[in-house]
Amino acid sequence: MAGNLAAVLGTGQTKHVAKREDVSIAGLVREAADRALEDAGLTYADIDAVVIGKAPDMFEGVMMPELYLAEALGAIGKPLIRVHTAGSVGGSTAIVATHLVQAGVHERVLTVAFEKQSESNAMWALSIKIPFSQPLVAGAGGYFAPIIRGYIRKADAPLDTGFQVVLKDRLNALKNPYAHLHQPDISMEQIVSSPLLWDPIRYAETCPSSDGAAAMVIGSEQAADASSRPVAWIHGTAVRSEPTMGAGRDRVNPHAGRDCAKAVYAAAGITDPFREIDCAEIYVPFSWFEPMWLENLGFAEEGTGWKLVQDGVTALDGDLPINMSGGVLSSNPIGASGMLRFLEVANQVRGTAGEHQVDGARKALGHAYGGGSQFFAMWVVGKDKP
Amino acid sequence: MRDVAVVSFAQSATRRDQTRNEVEILMPVLREAMAPTGLTTHDMGFTCSGSSDYLAGQAFAFVSALDAVGPWPPIQESHVEMDGAWALYEAWVRLQHGDIDTALVYAFGKSSPGDVGRVLALQLDPYVVGPLWPDAVSIAALQARAFLEAGHDEKDLARVVARSRRNAAGNPHAQLSGEVDEATLLDEPLYADPLRMHDCPPISDGAAVVVLAAGDRARELCERPAWIRGIDHRIDVQALGSRDLATSASTKLAGQKAGVGRVDLAEIHAPFSHQELIVAEALGLNESTTSINPSGGALASNPVMVAGLVRIGEAARRLSAGEGERAVAHATSGPALQQNLVCVLEAS
Numbered sequence: 059m060a061g062n063l064a065a066v067l068g069t070g071q072t073k074h075v076a077k078r079e080d081v082s083i084a085g086l087v088r089e090a091a092d093r094a095l096e097d098a099g100l101t102y103a104d105i106d107a108v109v110i111g112k113a114p115d116m117f118e119g120v121m122m123p124e125l126y127l128a129e130a131l132g133a134i135g136k137p138l139i140r141v142h143t144a145g146s147v148g149g150s151t152a153i154v155a156t157h158l159v160q161a162g163v164h165e166r167v168l169t170v171a172f173e174k175q176s177e178s179n180a181m182w183a184l185s186i187k188i189p190f191s192q193p194l195v196a197g198a199g200g201y202f203a204p205i206i207r208g209y210i211r212k213a214d215a216p217l218d219t220g221f222q223v224v225l226k227d228r229l230n231a232l233k234n235p236y237a238h239l240h241q242p243d244i245s246m247e248q249i250v251s252s253p254l255l256w257d258p259i260r261y262a263e264t265c266p267s268s269d270g271a272a273a274m275v276i277g278s279e280q281a282a283d284a285s286s287r288p289v290a291w292i293h294g295t296a297v298r299s300e301p302t303m304g305a306g307r308d309r310v311n312p313h314a315g316r317d318c319a320k321a322v323y324a325a326a327g328i329t330d331p332f333r334e335i336d337c338a339e340i341y342v343p344f345s346w347f348e349p350m351w352l353e354n355l356g357f358a359e360e361g362t363g364w365k366l367v368q369d370g371v372t373a374l375d376g377d378l379p380i381n382m383s384g385g386v387l388s389s390n391p392i393g394a395s396g397m398l399r400f401l402e403v404a405n406q407v408r409g410t411a412g413e414h415q416v417d418g419a420r421k422a423l424g425h426a427y428g429g430g431s432q433f434f435a436m437w438v439v440g441k442d443k444p
Numbered sequence: 445m446r447d448v449a450v451v452s453f454a455q456s457a458t459r460r461d462q463t464r465n466e467v468e469i470l471m472p473v474l475r476e477a478m479a480p481t482g483l484t485t486h487d488m489g490f491t492c493s494g495s496s497d498y499l500a501g502q503a504f505a506f507v508s509a510l511d512a513v514g515p516w517p518p519i520q521e522s523h524v525e526m527d528g529a530w531a532l533y534e535a536w537v538r539l540q541h542g543d544i545d546t547a548l549v550y551a552f553g554k555s556s557p558g559d560v561g562r563v564l565a566l567q568l569d570p571y572v573v574g575p576l577w578p579d580a581v582s583i584a585a586l587q588a589r590a591f592l593e594a595g596h597d598e599k600d601l602a603r604v605v606a607r608s609r610r611n612a613a614g615n616p617h618a619q620l621s622g623e624v625d626e627a628t629l630l631d632e633p634l635y636a637d638p639l640r641m642h643d644c645p646p647i648s649d650g651a652a653v654v655v656l657a658a659g660d661r662a663r664e665l666c667e668r669p670a671w672i673r674g675i676d677h678r679i680d681v682q683a684l685g686s687r688d689l690a691t692s693a694s695t696k697l698a699g700q701k702a703g704v705g706r707v708d709l710a711e712i713h714a715p716f717s718h719q720e721l722i723v724a725e726a727l728g729l730n731e732s733t734t735s736i737n738p739s740g741g742a743l744a745s746n747p748v749m750v751a752g753l754v755r756i757g758e759a760a761r762r763l764s765a766g767e768g769e770r771a772v773a774h775a776t777s778g779p780a781l782q783q784n785l786v787c788v789l790e791a792s
Binding site: 059061082083113114115116117118119121122124125126127128133134135136137138139140141142143144150154157158160161162163177183184186296297298299300301302303304306313315317408429432433441 | 445474491496497500501503504507508510511514516517518519521522523524525526530533536538540541542563564566567568569570571574612676677678679681682683686693694777779781782783
């Protein structure tokens with residue numbers, strides 16, 4: 059990516075829970091934004107523009123809620139942009155904010171993403187039947203289960219791979235105070251015996267429905283150099299989209315995901331992602347997407363992603379830790395889930411990830427996807443200035 | 445900033461379209477916009493669209509439109525849940541990076557299937573205002589009352605409507621047009637006091653497409669490109685009791701940042717007659733030297749989520765056709781002109 063340098067100056071998130079009944083939507087986003095500004099050592103007066111993202115408006119029942127949220131986000135008299143790119147939106151939103159800084163339009167941009175799922179019902183909001191359109195069939199799980207079956211068949215993957223991913227992520231979540239699911243008693247037996255929802259996806263292998271928000275302050279090189287706090291330099295960003303339907307689409311290993319990964323590595327000067335990336339947060343709403351994305355992202359050859367899981371390579375103490383925070387499987391405020399991936403890796407290279415910090419993380423990948431595995435947003439952040 | 449220009453623009457006829465869905469309305473417009481450039485959508489460095497799920501009554505309404513645009517092999521693409529004018533802004537920012545030279549911007553929306561006035565009430569604070577269901581016309585009427593009480597006359601509103609209809613007669617895409625007498629307009633009954641039916645926009649379905657290009661690429665693609673000389677957008681507080689409804693602070697600020705100055709023509713996104721006067725004042729426009737809404741504006745056709753992008757397209761198209769050298773286009777969003785974008789264009 060051409061343009062000026064940009065860096066993450068501060069991050070903030072809420073404790074993700076099933077129902078935040080103590081705050082309004084405005085209160086929820088304000089909480090994350092306040093924390094990001096405090097972390098950056100800045101105030102709302104230092105912010106030039108606000109970029110906000112969330113998944114479909116029907117998830118809360120508010121049309122273009124950024125209009126009502128402008129005041130809570132300190133955006134009055136400033137530019138405010140609302141991004142919506144399906145599940146990848148949290149990542150895309152951070153990238154739009156980054157672009158504003160890289161283009162030289164602004165010095166410091168506040169970017170926020172959220173979902174308050176308890177205000178409505180996401181599964182049925184996704185299942186509205188429109189005449190002459192393909193129905194999603196009872197939410198996202200109904201759409202993705204056949205794709206997972208396709209992966210298992212093509213890769214000849216052991217059937218317990220998905221269980222291993224969940225166990226790892228839920229144990230990681232115990233080290234993350236903001237994670238929604240804290241299950242100290244989680245066990246393989248408990249996962250295996252949970253109800254089968256959409257073959258082969260068991261209940262324990264699905265993400266929760268969460269209320270939560272994430273926020274970051276993105277600043278210019280000058281703003282980052284002036285900061286007394288640790289910053290995460292943005293080494294590269296990339297987005298790619300492909301159609302939902304179309305002959306030749308590989309839903310298991312989507313073309314757009316492979317292109318997006320290549321583009322973000324090229325931007326960050328990375329030639330061997332497995333060796334050069336120290337850790338990654340990738341968007342895994344159903345357990346099997348970890349091995350699938352490991353292949354799509356070029357960390358493993360096609361058909362071998364499951365081996366990294368089985369060998370413990372993606373564990374917190376493995377060679378390539380994945381979803382140190384517990385990932386989407388432990389917290390899923392949908393619109394914010396992509397931004398949380400971006401935010402968590404920023405914290406890793408800043409050295410501020412807390413108990414789930416990967417020792418010595420210098421370069422990390424944040425990944426988000428959305429729609430029918432068709433929208434991708436990624437960034438690579440580093441401890442060092444590029 | 446890198447020089448970026450509008451090199452092509454197309455729009456659909458706007459009407460209540462009971463036979464076509466959003467994609468069917470968009471696709472011919474897309475082809476029409478691409479044709480003069482000699483390019484295809486696959487040649488575009490970046491694609492950005494604006495639309496609203498709530499108008500379509502469906503989550504991810506933008507996805508089926510993107511499918512039709514044909515992002516294969518995969519493309520660099522983004523979407524704003526805003527009027528297409530803001531999609532154009534995002535594309536303009538993206539072009540500043542210098543690694544790509546062209547961008548496709550489109551917007552679409554169908555207001556006719558639902559009750560758009562009530563749908564727009566869902567934009568309000570969902571806890572304390574939305575549950576009262578104040579529809580879009582009632583909120584505009586509150587603003588019009590504040591405007592009149594600030595020292596304006598309802599004759600001014602009738603003058604805006606008459607000019608809009610007259611200008612729209614020359615716009616084949618417009619929905620409402622023709623010669624109307626101002627005195628006759630004032631004889632019409634009140635619809636939402638102090639607004640009459642003609643002070644409100646028609647219900648419109650439509651789509652619009654803009655092709656942007658940077659630097660030399662723009663000159664190759666268009667004989668007389670409309671260069672973006674300034675573009676800025678600002679937002680006001682939403683709460684109707686917390687701002688002066690008779691003026692528009694965010695428009696004024698965006699206009700200052702964009703550097704409006706002297707312009708030959710202005711396309712103002714004012715769905716209600718009094719709003720045109722508020723915006724014109726905020727932008728410092730004078731009707732004796734500036735042609736205001738030569739297309740007829742949003743009073744003549746108002747495809748929600750599209751009408752702001754159409755203002756930029758109309759202003760650019762007229763400059764490229766030699767109707768002037770400098771223009772300002774304005775887009776608005778939210779209740780009572782809450783959020784406003786100002787784009788200054790030049791061609792020579």
